[in-house]
Every structure is written in C-alpha cells, then in structure tokens.
Amino acid sequence: MTARIGVVTFPGSLDDRDTQRAIRLAGAEPVALWHKDKNLHQVDAVVLPGGFSYGDYLRAGAISRFSPVMETVIEQAKSGLPVLGICNGFQILTEAHLLPGAMLGNNHLHFICRDQKLRVENADTSWTGDYTAGQEIHIPLKNMDGRYVADEHTLDELEAEGRVVFRYLDVNPNGSLRDIAGITNAAGNVVGLMPHPEHAVEPLIGSGRTDGLPFFTSILKKLVNA
Amino acid sequence: MSRTPLDTVEHAAETPDVELPWAELGLKKDEYERVVEILGRRPTGAELAMYSVMWSEHCSYKSSKVHLRQFGEKAPQSDALLVGIGENAGVVDVGQGYAVTFKVESHNHPSYVEPYQGAATGVGGIVRDIIAMGARPVAVVDPLRFGAADHPDTKRVLPGVVAGIGGYGNCLGLPNIGGEVVFDACYQGNPLVNAGAIGVMRHEDIHLAKASGAGNKVILYGARTGGDGIGGASILASETFDDAKPSKRPAVQVGDPFQEKLLIECTLEAFAEKLVVGIQDLGAAGLSCATSELASNGSGGMTVTLDDVPLRDSTLSPEEILMSESQERMCAVVEPSKVDRFLEICEKWDVIATVIGEVTDGDRLEIFWHGGKIVDVDPRTVAHDGPVYERPYARPSWQDALQADDANKLARPGTSEELKSQVLALVSSPNQASKKWITSQYDHFVQGNTVLAQPEDSGMIRIDEETGLGVAIATDGNGRYAKLDPYAGAQLALSEAYRNVATTGAKPLAVSDCLNFGSPEDPAVMWQFAEAIRGLADACQQLGTPVTGGNVSLYNQTGDVAIHPTPVVAVLGVIDDVARRTPVAFQEEGQLLYLLGDTREEFGGSAWSQVVHDHLGGLPPKVDLERERLLAEILISASRDGMIDSAHDLSDGGLIQAVVESALLGEKGARLIVPDGLDAFTFLFSESAGRAVVAVPRSEELRFNDMCGARGLPVTRIGVVDGDSVDVQGEFALSLAELREAHEGTIPALLA
Numbered sequence: 021m022t023a024r025i026g027v028v029t030f031p032g033s034l035d036d037r038d039t040q041r042a043i044r045l046a047g048a049e050p051v052a053l054w055h056k057d058k059n060l061h062q063v064d065a066v067v068l069p070g071g072f073s074y075g076d077y078l079r080a081g082a083i084s085r086f087s088p089v090m091e092t093v094i095e096q097a098k099s100g101l102p103v104l105g106i107c108n109g110f111q112i113l114t115e116a117h118l119l120p121g122a123m124l125g126n127n128h129l130h131f132i133c134r135d136q137k138l139r140v141e142n143a144d145t146s147w148t149g150d151y152t153a154g155q156e157i158h159i160p161l162k163n164m165d166g167r168y169v170a171d172e173h174t175l176d177e178l179e180a181e182g183r184v185v186f187r188y189l190d191v192n193p194n195g196s197l198r199d200i201a202g203i204t205n206a207a208g209n210v211v212g213l214m215p216h217p218e219h220a221v222e223p224l225i226g227s228g229r230t231d232g233l234p235f236f237t238s239i240l241k242k243l244v245n246a
Numbered sequence: 247m248s249r250t251p252l253d254t255v256e257h258a259a260e261t262p263d264v265e266l267p268w269a270e271l272g273l274k275k276d277e278y279e280r281v282v283e284i285l286g287r288r289p290t291g292a293e294l295a296m297y298s299v300m301w302s303e304h305c306s307y308k309s310s311k312v313h314l315r316q317f318g319e320k321a322p323q324s325d326a327l328l329v330g331i332g333e334n335a336g337v338v339d340v341g342q343g344y345a346v347t348f349k350v351e352s353h354n355h356p357s358y359v360e361p362y363q364g365a366a367t368g369v370g371g372i373v374r375d376i377i378a379m380g381a382r383p384v385a386v387v388d389p390l391r392f393g394a395a396d397h398p399d400t401k402r403v404l405p406g407v408v409a410g411i412g413g414y415g416n417c418l419g420l421p422n423i424g425g426e427v428v429f430d431a432c433y434q435g436n437p438l439v440n441a442g443a444i445g446v447m448r449h450e451d452i453h454l455a456k457a458s459g460a461g462n463k464v465i466l467y468g469a470r471t472g473g474d475g476i477g478g479a480s481i482l483a484s485e486t487f488d489d490a491k492p493s494k495r496p497a498v499q500v501g502d503p504f505q506e507k508l509l510i511e512c513t514l515e516a517f518a519e520k521l522v523v524g525i526q527d528l529g530a531a532g533l534s535c536a537t538s539e540l541a542s543n544g545s546g547g548m549t550v551t552l553d554d555v556p557l558r559d560s561t562l563s564p565e566e567i568l569m570s571e572s573q574e575r576m577c578a579v580v581e582p583s584k585v586d587r588f589l590e591i592c593e594k595w596d597v598i599a600t601v602i603g604e605v606t607d608g609d610r611l612e613i614f615w616h617g618g619k620i621v622d623v624d625p626r627t628v629a630h631d632g633p634v635y636e637r638p639y640a641r642p643s644w645q646d647a648l649q650a651d652d653a654n655k656l657a658r659p660g661t662s663e664e665l666k667s668q669v670l671a672l673v674s675s676p677n678q679a680s681k682k683w684i685t686s687q688y689d690h691f692v693q694g695n696t697v698l699a700q701p702e703d704s705g706m707i708r709i710d711e712e713t714g715l716g717v718a719i720a721t722d723g724n725g726r727y728a729k730l731d732p733y734a735g736a737q738l739a740l741s742e743a744y745r746n747v748a749t750t751g752a753k754p755l756a757v758s759d760c761l762n763f764g765s766p767e768d769p770a771v772m773w774q775f776a777e778a779i780r781g782l783a784d785a786c787q788q789l790g791t792p793v794t795g796g797n798v799s800l801y802n803q804t805g806d807v808a809i810h811p812t813p814v815v816a817v818l819g820v821i822d823d824v825a826r827r828t829p830v831a832f833q834e835e836g837q838l839l840y841l842l843g844d845t846r847e848e849f850g851g852s853a854w855s856q857v858v859h860d861h862l863g864g865l866p867p868k869v870d871l872e873r874e875r876l877l878a879e880i881l882i883s884a885s886r887d888g889m890i891d892s893a894h895d896l897s898d899g900g901l902i903q904a905v906v907e908s909a910l911l912g913e914k915g916a917r918l919i920v921p922d923g924l925d926a927f928t929f930l931f932s933e934s935a936g937r938a939v940v941a942v943p944r945s946e947e948l949r950f951n952d953m954c955g956a957r958g959l960p961v962t963r964i965g966v967v968d969g970d971s972v973d974v975q976g977e978f979a980l981s982l983a984e985l986r987e988a989h990e991g992t993i994p995a996l997l998a
Contacts, residue, residue, distance in 0.1 A: 035419070037694070038693060072417045075502070075505075131416055218694065
C-alpha cells in the first residue's frame, strides 16, 4: 500500500507541481488540493508548497491562512495530520499559528537563490525520519522573506524541546535568528522550513543532489508503517 | 457649462477642419496625411490614437521592415519551423510531438526611466507572447547591458532592473536560466534590458492571433484597464531621450506578477479544454493592437463596445482606453457556445473576464462608446499597412579609422609577471567577473526541470520526464565587435550563441533576435543596422537556423550619441536526453584538456584590449561558419557518446577566462602547457571564434582524437585538470583561492 499526500494549490503557488513530482518519486500518491475546497479528500498528509500566494502583497502567507482549505488543515493538524510547509508554506504555517514565530524580509533585502548547506537537528519528526540527527545536507533555498524571528523565550523553548529541525550552515542566508532554517510543533507532525526539498530529488535536475528526497520517503514510511 | 461632443465618425466627417494633436502623439505630418487619405476624412480622436500607436516605430517596424525582409527571403529550409515570423512568437518542432516557442524582446527605454517596473513588465510582456501561442512558459533568460560598472547611475539602474526581473519572474514561477550582463560606457544613458522566454506545447495546441468565425465573441480578460503606460510604444520606445522634455515616467507600465500567474493558469486551462479560437496578448499599444491585429489576421471584421472594458479609473477617455498599456491583459476569441465555460474558468482563477465585442462577417473594425461609433477602419490599415521607410544609410566616415586602429599592435605583456597580473585584471574586470550576485536573485530551480542554468554556456530545461527530451537556449551579443564591423559582429553573436548551445550537447535549431541600435534617422546607425541584418540573415542561411521572430529596438541613443550596434541573438537547441548534457565545470582530476579550433592573433574588440588598454579598434575575430558547424557537430557527438565530461566555449576573454571559470565551478585546478607555434599571450587572450576547450577522460582520449582527426577539426592537447591552481607552465600559477577572490569579489564590491 501507499499513502496519499495532498499538495495545496493557492493562487500564486509555484512549486505545487514540483512537490507532487517529489511525492511520486518517493513512491507515494500525490493528490492536488484546491484552496477554495475545504475537503482534504482523505489524504494522509498535506504539503503547503512554495510560491507567492496572493502575490505576498500583504505579508507572506497572511491571506492564504484564511482560505477554506486551511480551516480543515489547521483543525486536522491539531489532531495529528502530518503537515509540511515549504517556504511560502512555512510562512502560512506561522501565520496560522501552527508554528511559532514569523518571517521577515531577508536582512540583505534581496531575493536569494542558492544551494544551501543545512544540518538536520531533529530526525524524529514525521518528515525527517530518514535523516540522522547531525547529518549535513544541501537543499536549494530561494526566498524574499526568509528571516525567521521569534522572541527570546520562544527561541529558548524551541531549542530546549529540540524543535529546531534544521539550521543553516556556513552561511546564514537571510539573517534568521539562531540560524534557524526549519522548526516543528511540539507533537512533531507539523514541520516548516524555508529551503525547498522538492528541488533536490533528482540527480540531474536543480541542485543535482537528492538530499531532499528523504522528506518524502520519511513521511511515506511513517504513514505506511502506522 | 459647455460639453465637448463625442468625436464620433459622423462628427469627424462633419468637422473636417478640427485640429488633432497628431504631432504630440508621435505621428509625422505625412503620416497623418496618409491616415486622412486612407479614411477619406479626418480621423476621430480614437482612430488617431490607434494609428499613432500602431504606426509607431516600436509597433510598425517602419524603419526596419525593408531590412528585416531578408530573414524571410534568406530563410534556410528547415523542417523544424512550425510557425515563423509575424506571429506573437515563432514555433519550432523539437520532436516527440513537442513544439517549443521562444522569443527575445527589448524593454530598454522603460527600464532606464523606471528600472524596476520597466524590467518587470519586460518579463511580463514576453511571457504573455509565449502563452498567446498556446504554450506553457518554462523558462526565461535576460540579456542585460548597462553603463560603466563604476558609474553612479549604474548603481541606480542595475539593482532596480535585476530586482524587477527577479520580482516578476520569481513570482511567476519561471526559472531564469541564462542571459548576459555586460557593462560599457556606451549604454550609460541607454541600458539594454532584453528579455527572452521559452514555452512548450504539443503540436496540436498551437494557437494563433486571429479572429475568425462571424458571431464569435471577443473576451478581454485579466487586469482592469488603467491610465498606465499610455503611449509607451509611441512616445517612450520610439524617440530619443531628450533632457529638455518633461519626465516620461507616466508612460512606464506597472506590473502585477500575481495577476499574470493567474492569467497563465487560467489561459492554459482554457486551451486544454479547446475553448479558444484565437488569442492575442495586450502589450505595446494595448487594445488598439489586440483588436486590429486579431481582426486583420482573421476572416472577417470586428465590433467592440468600449464601455464594457473593465476600468481601474472611470475617468479614462476612449482614446486613453485604446492606448493604455496596462499589463496582465489578454484578448480571446471564443465561440458563443463556449463563452460560459471560458468565463467559469476565469472565475475559478479570480480573473476578471468580459465580452467586449464580436467577430462580424464584414471587413471593418468598428468601436463604439456611449452609443456612438468612434472607430470605423479597415483593421489592416492599422495593423499592417503602416508607413515603410527606406531610411538613408551610409557607412560612417569614422569606420575606416576605427578599423585601422589595430588592436593587434597594442603593447603586450613583456614578462611572465605582467602576463599574470593581466590575467588577474581580466578575470576580475566587471564584464568577465562572476555575475553570481545578480543571478542569485533569480529563481532557477522552480518547475523542477532545470538541467543547466547560468553560468553554464546555455540554459537547459527538461521537457519530458520519461524520455529526457530537453531544450537549450543561449543568448549572446558583442556590441564591441559589431561596432568594428556590424556585418561580422552580428555573425559572431550568432556563432557564439550557436556554439554555446552545442557546447552543452544540444543541437541548434532556430534563432530569435533582439536588435538594439541607435536612431534610424542617423544614416550611420541605419548602415550599422542594415549591415547587421544582412550579416545575421546570411549566417542563419548558412548554418540552417531560421530566424523565427524577434524584436527591433531603435532610438537607443542620448542626444547624438548612439549605443554600440548591439544585435543580441538567441539560439534554441534540442537534446534527446538531458542526461548527456555537458557542464562547464571540471569534473575529475587527471582528465585531459583539449583546445578545439584554430587560435590566431585576434585582439580587435577583445576583452583584453578593453581591460588593459581601454581600447576599441581594429577588426573583430574572423567569422568561419563552416568551422562553427563542424565544431558544433563534434561537441554534440562527443557529448552523446560520453567522450567529454566538461566543455566551455571560448569567447570574450579567450582561453584563460574559460579555463578559470571551469576551474572555479569545478573546484579543480588545471596545468596548462603553451602549445607549439603559439606564444603564451596569444594562447591565453586571443578571441578567435570557432573554439572550445573540453575535458576528456583518459579512457576516451584515443576515440576523441580519432573523431576530430577524421572530421578535420584541429585539436590541441593543452593540459590536464589537476591541483588547486591554474598553472600556466613556465609562466605563472594562480591559486584557485586567489582567482576566486578576484573573479567573485568585483560585482558585489561595486553593487552590493
């Protein structure tokens, strides 16, 4: 058996097809979900893909968070539905308060696209089981508003509870506090990160590495073994 | 209170003596008289608005048309060409049932006035051209030229242009895979912002800009129409900048990439359900262009009710509505039975769509406003029968002196130490330095099909996940070469783009061009233009790569001073399996480096002459198209058969530039040996065309040499991939760290 993993398309989503491809390459079945449709069509997990939903004109993720599909995603995430937010998806998750903190404009004020080195800090979430803690990987990063911020208390709590999932190595590309690239909720079912694992799943394409594929095999294993 | 009566057709006929502001709208006196002659009366204000924008240089190609014909007359026989010049973009057959459309356009003038929006809407416009052909856009490229890198205004223009391209293209979800960034003082007041795009479709999905079938509905969809960009084509793009005139900023359009992204998805969904008979995007000249072109390319006429156009500003006059260049709008012709479904799809994507007119069985384009008929024209006279000028042209008086000022006689480095310092000066000069600071502001990963992106020799996109079929595109131009000899310069631009495509392993198929020149009213500029077109058309014929479309940008001059003639050429290629692509970066230590082609003492227009001597004179490198073809065949065969692991074309900066780039990208050094018969200086800096450097695994050495020998391509072993420096034996060595600092530090230091 395989698992059905939904990918939401918001107006302005850009990496929705890429994410569907990554899910397929990992061996799961991608299911397209539409922002105006509350129904999640019995998917086993949901990915909120990258892009500029609603043009990011107000604040990245601020409008998508109120879309009909998010009502259901928020409700089910609270009862354990695995949710991965990539880039704009991460921004939506913070706007939806499924993850703490917020994203500001990059500290250098430019869009940045680069193959980014990361360290996996937590390999126990629903989406990182196929990594090992401490593993160093390269995943493409591309964003305008990628600077993760939260108050000191929240940051300390995230660190203490092991909820920082990825940290930038070598270069902090956007000024994120404590080099944070990705975090999880307390239950470990909701993960958000700025880099794009769906762009690192085939040896010839994109960054030319496959360091992102374990995201999608991790969730598949978790769902199939559950 | 008096009220001006609506200037209807009837009113115009009754008031022949009313003075119209034809000069302010950019028409010449004889052009206005021609309009009166065509109509048999004075035009209405709305008709004048339409003729003035459609007969502008930008839309009508009135100065360039007589020369551009050569692209058709000399077009090589090519089975690959599905749609040629004249449509929104050309379409090429790339096999397996796929067709690819691509085109390069200019957005030069707006980008100088307002860099961010000018560049952003340039991307938007070219992408809509691609969608209008029925294709899904899959990549963009941006050939850019700016004034001197250290000029203060470059720091205003370049970051704005780059942010605009990124801001728009990134938000559309299109990978930016190629282009160029060139600095030269000649572009100081006239930066060149060219934008190219590629789209992919199945053969049966090709759509054309024509309105046929009486009773079919004309649907305007996308953004509301506003007062932005009024007269952009006629006033901005078709005149020389002049300090004495008021700011032209209001003539620049403002882009909304989010709206365009919705427009792409909604249009493709309508195509997929076969709802569209004809389609046209609204770019330069807005509704004037879309309605007159759709009508004149179809079988009948068209009526349009302008009151139905959704407006952003309700005070706009009908003339302004017709001239507005508001972005993110398209016009579709749809059968009545399919209109509801079309509107439904638009609603799904939150795109405003309105039926504004109908195809008729007549032959007139009639436009109504408040119940009155304000336009009644033969659409062909607006769209196709604009003025055609045989502008006088003459070889400039200074051309001989320029060519006589031979760069080969410039002082050359006398010692190894001097040679080394000139290499460092070259690779760190703004034109030769790494452009990573710029290209890292563009998304090159989105869509998940990018095989190669800048700084590779060509960008490459996979178009079929199962078979690995892919396309490659390279854009090149060298204004310095073209200034020395416009005929050869255009051919060298084509040669380089053709070579760049082949270097990555793809077979060159077709050409698009963006021809950037000064004022056509200057006979010297017109001569450069005529020569460049003649050169490009001759070369395309010989290489068998037809020109499928493109764009002419004239009036790139400030006062009397024109830019270097700058034909930018895009070559599209196809590769059967992207797994066979060849990258620039050195892959493995121990691989043998071979130089393919002949190296001559050719320094005219070279990067070396610019960087070391600030000199431009002499003749550009010799053009040898048969050699280019042979070199391309060898590079493609070697790539397909796994005989080479990396390759880099040699162009500006010569061999040393290419080797340094391959070394830095691969993080592996090279030991080079100056071959017999060449001095170290010529070996490193010559810019002879028709050359590439390749890295050959030792196991393939024999086979590779045999192939080159059998086909008669000169091949010279020049060294080996090795170590952590570029070591020119007997001369000097430069560590990769030192080279990296020089090569990658320049642009951020100037612009960040």
